[in-house]
Amino acid sequence: MSSAPARDHASLQQAAKRNLWLHFTRHSGFADADIPMIVRGEGQYVFDQHGKRYLDGLSGLFVSQIGHGRADVAEAGARQGAELAYFPLWSYAHPRAVELAERLAAYAPGDLNRVFFTTSGSEAVESAWKLAKQYFRLTGEPSRYKVLSRYIAYHGTTHGALAITGLPDIKMPFEPLPAGGVRVPNTNFYRAPAFVADDVVAFGAWAADEIERAILREGPESVAAIYLEPVQNSGGCFPPPPGYFQRVREICDEYGVLLVSDEVICAFGRLGHIFGCERYGYTPDIITFAKGVTSGYAPMGGMMVSDRLMEPYLRDTHSFLHGVTFAGHPVSCAVALANLDVFEKEDLLGNVRANEGAFRATLERLSDLPIVGDVRGDGYFYGIEMVKDKATRETFDDDESERLLRGFLSHALFDAGLVCRADDRGDPVIQLSPPLTCTQEHFDEMEQILRSVLTQAWQRL
Numbered sequence: 001m002s003s004a005p006a007r008d009h010a011s012l013q014q015a016a017k018r019n020l021w022l023h024f025t026r027h028s029g030f031a032d033a034d035i036p037m038i039v040r041g042e043g044q045y046v047f048d049q050h051g052k053r054y055l056d057g058l059s060g061l062f063v064s065q066i067g068h069g070r071a072d073v074a075e076a077g078a079r080q081g082a083e084l085a086y087f088p089l090w091s092y093a094h095p096r097a098v099e100l101a102e103r104l105a106a107y108a109p110g111d112l113n114r115v116f117f118t119t120s121g122s123e124a125v126e127s128a129w130k131l132a133k134q135y136f137r138l139t140g141e142p143s144r145y146k147v148l149s150r151y152i153a154y155h156g157t158t159h160g161a162l163a164i165t166g167l168p169d170i171k172m173p174f175e176p177l178p179a180g181g182v183r184v185p186n187t188n189f190y191r192a193p194a195f196v197a198d199d200v201v202a203f204g205a206w207a208a209d210e211i212e213r214a215i216l217r218e219g220p221e222s223v224a225a226i227y228l229e230p231v232q233n234s235g236g237c238f239p240p241p242p243g244y245f246q247r248v249r250e251i252c253d254e255y256g257v258l259l260v261s262d263e264v265i266c267a268f269g270r271l272g273h274i275f276g277c278e279r280y281g282y283t284p285d286i287i288t289f290a291k292g293v294t295s296g297y298a299p300m301g302g303m304m305v306s307d308r309l310m311e312p313y314l315r316d317t318h319s320f321l322h323g324v325t326f327a328g329h330p331v332s333c334a335v336a337l338a339n340l341d342v343f344e345k346e347d348l349l350g351n352v353r354a355n356e357g358a359f360r361a362t363l364e365r366l367s368d369l370p371i372v373g374d375v376r377g378d379g380y381f382y383g384i385e386m387v388k389d390k391a392t393r394e395t396f397d398d399d400e401s402e403r404l405l406r407g408f409l410s411h412a413l414f415d416a417g418l419v420c421r422a423d424d425r426g427d428p429v430i431q432l433s434p435p436l437t438c439t440q441e442h443f444d445e446m447e448q449i450l451r452s453v454l455t456q457a458w459q460r461l
């Protein structure tokens with residue numbers, strides 16, 4: 001423990017406002033207000049500098065699967081730091097990276113046996129694109145470079161990952177982005193086109209067939225990969241319709257396109273399985289992961305790759321011409337192993353599977369509110385879509401959305417003691433992704449806070 005005296009609140013705020021640059025944040029909003037400052041975490045809760053408690057309904061940022069304040073996991077990192085704090089995976093291995101790769105390969109479906117570590121989700125997404133491009137060069141199909149992904153899907157912010165992200169507003173200031181990003185429909189059944197709006201299976205078949213049409217339009221010989229999340233986050237948790245991924249797999253096989261399951265959010269228990277693809281019964285060619293692999297006790301990302309994709313890289317003088325200094329950091333690997341130990345010892349997957357029905361049912365109670373249009377998701381991952389008119393599903397215009405989300409809901413939910421996300425990158429939604437240790441008492445607390453704040457929001461409209 002540091003012996004330095006605790007810093008007083010006012011001077012910390014001052015320094016935060018003067019020196020710290022927050023991500024995706026309007027700093028002008030803090031001209032006359034404090035920046036929220038979280039100082040401590042314990043289990044499902046975090047605490048601010050005044051000691052006020054908040055239920056962490058978003059696991060920080062879809063990260064803290066095992067919850068906060070686990071000294072055993074933190075200590076695993078500290079022990080590793082003392083033993084070997086750093087050595088690169090460039091030409092060398094170290095035991096924790098090997099053990100973690102072996103363990104992840106044992107969890108992964110099919111022949112996904114090879115792990116390439118990164119330090120973040122964006123790097124994982126971008127690495128998978130580079131791997132695919134170089135793979136096709138090595139296997140005699142050098143014209144394949146394009147990547148398909150879904151409208152309003154978020155796949156990260158570095159230039160390559162941003163080219164795959166399907167959110168025009170966050171791409172625009174950085175155009176031109178790397179060429180080759182192509183959009184296909186997402187699986188938002190609540191907003192399905194009229195001709196499939198009554199039949200979720202037909203909707204899923206249509207959305208998957210649109211992928212085939214996009215591949216044919218672009219020219220199959222130019223398409224390298226498609227990136228899909230098991231449950232799409234951005235837009236508010238779109239689960240896949242039954243049969244969707246099976247049809248996508250068929251299409252990818254037919255046209256030689258690699259299926260990348262972007263599981264930066266959906267892996268490590270979020271959907272009750274180590275990997276989200278298991279829940280929906282498909283085997284991708286690559287899984288990208290980050291966040292929950294360490295539950296945030298250290299940063300880490302990576303990709304699981306099939307033996308088939310590794311094969312050309314094992315031949316002759318070839319190597320994957322890509323790497324980052326801190327990938328597979330020994331401390332992060334040790335923490336990830338300790339995190340996975342917690343998953344096993346405390347049966348967190350079992351907890352999610354046993355309680356997800358209760359979580360859904362508790363959130364669905366909110367459907368009696370006039371502002372709640374749709375409650376959707378799977379596992380411990382839910383989106384609540386807000387509407388102006390339930391009968392017509394009319395959404396809010398930009399101005400209303402701005403007043404509702406930024407002007408009121410985001411602050412009001414936090415002030416009421418709930419960390420969650422009010423987002424309008426698609427239609428306005430509130431997103432929940434709590435620690436996997438949550439049980440009914442936490443679901444009830446979320447529901448009560450949401451009920452009270454959403455009722456006030458409706459009254460203000």
Ligand SMILES: Cc1ncc(COP(=O)(O)O)c(C=O)c1O
Nearest residue numbers: 120121122154155156262264290
């Ligand atoms: C599906 C998905 N892919 C990629 C990313 C980017 O991850 P990171 O923020 O670690 O770069 C995210 C981040 O939320 C994500 O949700």
